[in-house]
Amino acid sequence: MTVGLVVVSHSERAAEGIREVAAEMAGDTRIEAVGGDGQGGIGTVPDAIGDTIGSADDGDGVVVLVDLGSAVMNAEVAIEMGDVDAVIADAPVLEGAVNAAVAATDPNATIETVREQAEAARDIEKL
Amino acid sequence: MTVGLVVVSHSERAAEGIREVAAEMAGDTRIEAVGGDGQGGIGTVPDAIGDTIGSADDGDGVVVLVDLGSAVMNAEVAIEMGDVDAVIADAPVLEGAVNAAVAATDPNATIETVREQAEAARDIEKL
Amino acid sequence: MSGDGEAVVAAVERVAERLEAERDHLTQLDSAIGDADHGGNMARGWAKAAETARDLDDPDPETVAKTVGKTLMAEVGGASGPLFGGSLVFAGAELEGGITPETAVAFAETYLEKVEDRGDARVGDHTMVDALTPAVHTFKKSIETDERPPLEALAKATDAAERGVAFTVPIRARKGRASYLGWRSVGHQDPGATSTLFILQELLRTVA
Amino acid sequence: MSGDGEAVVAAVERVAERLEAERDHLTQLDSAIGDADHGGNMARGWAKAAETARDLDDPDPETVAKTVGKTLMAEVGGASGPLFGGSLVFAGAELEGGITPETAVAFAETYLEKVEDRGDARVGDHTMVDALTPAVHTFKKSIETDERPPLEALAKATDAAERGVAFTVPIRARKGRASYLGWRSVGHQDPGATSTLFILQELLRTVA
Ligand SMILES: Nc1ncnc2c1ncn2[C@@H]1O[C@H](COP(=O)(O)OP(=O)(O)O)[C@@H](O)[C@H]1O
Ligand SMILES: Nc1ncnc2c1ncn2[C@@H]1O[C@H](COP(=O)(O)OP(=O)(O)O)[C@@H](O)[C@H]1O
Ligand SMILES: [Mg+2]
Numbered sequence: 228m229t230v231g232l233v234v235v236s237h238s239e240r241a242a243e244g245i246r247e248v249a250a251e252m253a254g255d256t257r258i259e260a261v262g263g264d265g266q267g268g269i270g271t272v273p274d275a276i277g278d279t280i281g282s283a284d285d286g287d288g289v290v291v292l293v294d295l296g297s298a299v300m301n302a303e304v305a306i307e308m309g310d311v312d313a314v315i316a317d318a319p320v321l322e323g324a325v326n327a328a329v330a331a332t333d334p335n336a337t338i339e340t341v342r343e344q345a346e347a348a349r350d351i352e353k354l
Numbered sequence: 355m356t357v358g359l360v361v362v363s364h365s366e367r368a369a370e371g372i373r374e375v376a377a378e379m380a381g382d383t384r385i386e387a388v389g390g391d392g393q394g395g396i397g398t399v400p401d402a403i404g405d406t407i408g409s410a411d412d413g414d415g416v417v418v419l420v421d422l423g424s425a426v427m428n429a430e431v432a433i434e435m436g437d438v439d440a441v442i443a444d445a446p447v448l449e450g451a452v453n454a455a456v457a458a459t460d461p462n463a464t465i466e467t468v469r470e471q472a473e474a475a476r477d478i479e480k481l
Numbered sequence: 482m483s484g485d486g487e488a489v490v491a492a493v494e495r496v497a498e499r500l501e502a503e504r505d506h507l508t509q510l511d512s513a514i515g516d517a518d519h520g521g522n523m524a525r526g527w528a529k530a531a532e533t534a535r536d537l538d539d540p541d542p543e544t545v546a547k548t549v550g551k552t553l554m555a556e557v558g559g560a561s562g563p564l565f566g567g568s569l570v571f572a573g574a575e576l577e578g579g580i581t582p583e584t585a586v587a588f589a590e591t592y593l594e595k596v597e598d599r600g601d602a603r604v605g606d607h608t609m610v611d612a613l614t615p616a617v618h619t620f621k622k623s624i625e626t627d628e629r630p631p632l633e634a635l636a637k638a639t640d641a642a643e644r645g646v647a648f649t650v651p652i653r654a655r656k657g658r659a660s661y662l663g664w665r666s667v668g669h670q671d672p673g674a675t676s677t678l679f680i681l682q683e684l685l686r687t688v689a
Numbered sequence: 690m691s692g693d694g695e696a697v698v699a700a701v702e703r704v705a706e707r708l709e710a711e712r713d714h715l716t717q718l719d720s721a722i723g724d725a726d727h728g729g730n731m732a733r734g735w736a737k738a739a740e741t742a743r744d745l746d747d748p749d750p751e752t753v754a755k756t757v758g759k760t761l762m763a764e765v766g767g768a769s770g771p772l773f774g775g776s777l778v779f780a781g782a783e784l785e786g787g788i789t790p791e792t793a794v795a796f797a798e799t800y801l802e803k804v805e806d807r808g809d810a811r812v813g814d815h816t817m818v819d820a821l822t823p824a825v826h827t828f829k830k831s832i833e834t835d836e837r838p839p840l841e842a843l844a845k846a847t848d849a850a851e852r853g854v855a856f857t858v859p860i861r862a863r864k865g866r867a868s869y870l871g872w873r874s875v876g877h878q879d880p881g882a883t884s885t886l887f888i889l890q891e892l893l894r895t896v897a
């Protein structure tokens with residue numbers, strides 16, 4: 228069993244691209260991407276997020292990475308309405324997803340340790 | 355004249371998706387995306403980054419947002435080899451791009467003010 | 482009680498019409514400090530909500546509120562989806578016993594709390610909370626302390642929301658997309674506060 | 690520079706006159722939700738401040754601001770003493786280099802911060818902070834972002850304060866004496882926000 232990851236972005240392409248980048252570091256970890264308004268436009272939809280959290284869950288819970296304001300709120304709504312043990316990481320979405328992917332490969336990983344690592348991405352210095 | 359932006363990611367899809375998200379707040383600002391290894395895979399290529407910086411420049415310089423380690427180095431190489439006044443922001447790529455897009459719409463924007471705003475994205479609290 | 486439910490459906494239809502009429506206006510406000518979609522978001526979401534509400538069979542107010550909220554969550558997108566929609570679903574539960582002055586106050590208070598929690602926004606952040614807070618405070622006070630009839634309380638609440646909308650203009654945004662603009666957000670009226678006022682005005686017209 | 694100092698003394702005199710004229714009005718507002726002394730507090734304090742300021746020999750703006758602040762702290766009493774007076778002493782230091790658009794903005798920001806700190810109040814608490822916040826945000830934005838002349842910026846700030854005063858009416862007080870009233874504070878205009886507006890109006894008249 229492993230912790231699952233979900234990447235939520237306003238742009239479906241961004242969500243999928245970020246998943247690609249993180250998947251490079253993810254071993255067998257399940258990472259799902261969801262984004263867009265469901266009609267090819269920019270936005271996020273709670274139902275779609277909820278379904279995606281459901282598919283990422285393997286019994287050990289899910290850590291959710293989000294991009295901007297309304298993605299956060301819609302992810303919260305999705306988690307409240309669903310029955311998966313899921314938490315949102317307060318982290319930059321791409322960098323947090325990469326960190327989380329690495330953390331989730333630890334056999335002792337829990338949603339808390341994965342979230343913590345995702346949030347540590349805030350402090351990454353790139354230069 | 356305006357400051358241009360370039361989004362560099364290991365995933366071409368991520369770069370383009372991030373550009374979409376940032377473009378929502380960008381007014382007339384020029385935002386270009388570049389990513390991938392040039393063969394449909396994950397990676398970054400300095401030449402492609404250099405060309406993209408060239409197309410984003412309007413005379414006022416370019417701020418570059420990058421995702422991970424090697425994108426940083428390849429962007430540095432591209433900047434050194436090119437003749438555009440460009441700087442890399444030490445910022446999370448998506449969140450920094452959104453902040454930079456907004457900052458670039460300020461009529462008094464310079465690459466320094468835009469970079470600064472991009473870097474402030476580090477401190478965004480999402481929850 | 483089922484009469485109440487029909488009145489709520491009628492109110493939702495009025496709101497939908499009004500937001501359609503204000504589509505360009507709201508989008509214009511959102512284009513100054515956001516991403517120019519608030520008019521479309523609201524018009525589309527409430528049109529769909531009105532449609533769904535009309536199809537309900539002998540509905541009670543709670544069911545209408547929750548149905549509208551869920552439809553908004555699914556259709557609106559952006560920040561307004563979870564804020565207007567999610568809060569309506571949540572506050573709708575307060576109408577379980579039908580609409581009375583007491584349940585209306587509980588509904589209003591719960592709605593405001595949910596918006597504040599979800600958006601992590603407080604009054605003065607240049608959001609819909611700035612219109613909601615004076616409206617809810619005034620409504621509650623008019624009913625509970627001044628013992629005014631609900632219609633008068635709602636009229637006062639609507640006036641109060643108007644002051645809240647005006648208050649967003651001269652202050653700096655601290656939440657939502659407008660907050661990215663920093664000081665440049667000063668001088669602009671908040672779109673979500675404005676649409677909140679329009680909704681209140683239509684509720685008032687329905688009961689008046 | 691000494692011309693600036695004299696202009697500030699003239700402004701203080703105008704403020705004192707205005708607050709004397711508004712004594713009953715302010716007291717009436719304070720009697721609805723407080724202890725009915727705001728008019729007297731302000732009229733007395735500013736009269737004394739004007740007297741002290743007039744006696745200064747070739748004063749600069751910093752000295753006038755600090756002297757007025759100290760006098761208010763000593764004479765006003767109540768919450769307004771430390772809030773208006775203490776903040777003026779503190780913010781006065783920003784005028785060390787005379788009055789320029791930059792020092793005026795720094796003064797305004799520091800003044801607001803000090804009021805917030807001292808009173809532990811934030812915008813939306815139904816206090817003078819509700820008038821000050823839009824005024825200071827608008828002033829800063831007009832000068833720094835829009836590069837408007839100081840007179841225009843001050844005029845806009847004064848308009849902004851007016852919206853803040855109006856905004857206090859429909860909300861519940863969370864700080865100051867009015868907060869003891871709980872929901873009964875809703876529907877009443879805050880005295881300190883009102884006197885803050887009067888002060889801004891007189892500053893504007895002095896420079897206009
Ligand atoms: N965190 C928040 N808390 C409360 N209200 C918010 C928040 N973020 C945005 N809003 C409200 O939502 C409105 C914008 O809605 P809309 O344009 O539909 O969504 P988006 O900003 O995602 O495009 C704003 O004008 C503001 O009133
Ligand atoms: N904690 C506070 N923070 C900010 N302003 C406050 C606070 N307490 C009171 N005020 C302001 O002071 C005004 C009352 O002043 P005044 O009547 O002179 O003092 P008091 O309330 O002590 O009698 C209020 O209307 C309010 O604007
Ligand atoms: Mg919008």
Ligand SMILES: [Mg+2]
Pocket residue numbers: 516518558559560
């Ligand atoms: Mg939007």
Ligand SMILES: [Mg+2]
Pocket residue numbers: 719723724725726727767866
């Ligand atoms: Mg008093």
Ligand SMILES: [Mg+2]
Pocket residue numbers: 724726766767768
């Ligand atoms: Mg007193």
